[in-house]
Amino acid sequence: MVTMTRKIEFAASHRYHNPALTSEENLRIFGKCNSPHGHGHNYTLEVTVAGEPDPVTGMVLDLRELKELLDREVMQRMDHHNLNYDVPELAGKIPTCENIARVIWELLEPKIKRGRLHHIRLHESPELFVDCYRDGAARA
């Protein structure tokens, strides 16, 4: 098995706020992430696909296909958008790194045509990130 990883960056805004909680609770739990008009990050997403290289092309998955998939599913949906308002898959969810990573996983996994989605890492900042993978699969 060989893995290949593609990295993309997108810039997006968000706000942590749960309408089921009081304003005081929201502020206590989410702190400055609850600030009323939101804030933003430069997100970095690393997507790792695992598989056997094709005997003819030598590729696990054509990088161009992966690039187009990430552009269609992630960049167009999230780059320079507000994750609370502009991404239907996140509707009703707090757009934490955990929830964004899960949505990205669900968007990408069924659309990988060669190999399989092995691992994604979503960085909200260099100091904070989430790894997402199938339970039981080896960590990338």
Place this chain on the structure above:
Amino acid sequence: MTAQPDHGLKLVLGRRYRFAASHRLHTDRLSEEENARVYGKCSNLYGHGHNYVVEVHFSGEPDTKTGMVANIAELDEYVQREVLDTFDHRNLSVDVPAFRTSVATTENLCREVFARLKGFPAARLERVRIEETGKNSFEYTGEEPKGGLL
């Protein structure tokens, strides 16, 4: 808020912290000559220091109310109290009790940090990864060989 079902996906939160500390690699179990041979310049008498990066990985199911595996502010506070307050701008070999009986290598530092953080109540500690410099890094997942610590 909609409930968040388990999709068989594992979510692991990673957070990086920094501290600066000195240490000396030296053990009374070896002669001075052996210490010098094994540890080289790292056993120089008065120690030396590094800017360490500690990366901690915690897994769990995101809370349905907050969407988080662990509240970052609570995690930061825990790591500050259990690790950074004791390690930052200190001499690891002298100021951290565990390193009076074991050598303050970054391998042992990973174990010590793991032991100090595994009690974090909100999520499960999966691994500790420490960069001693930009060129050397070490990871520990809590797994030990049968029969306990070597």
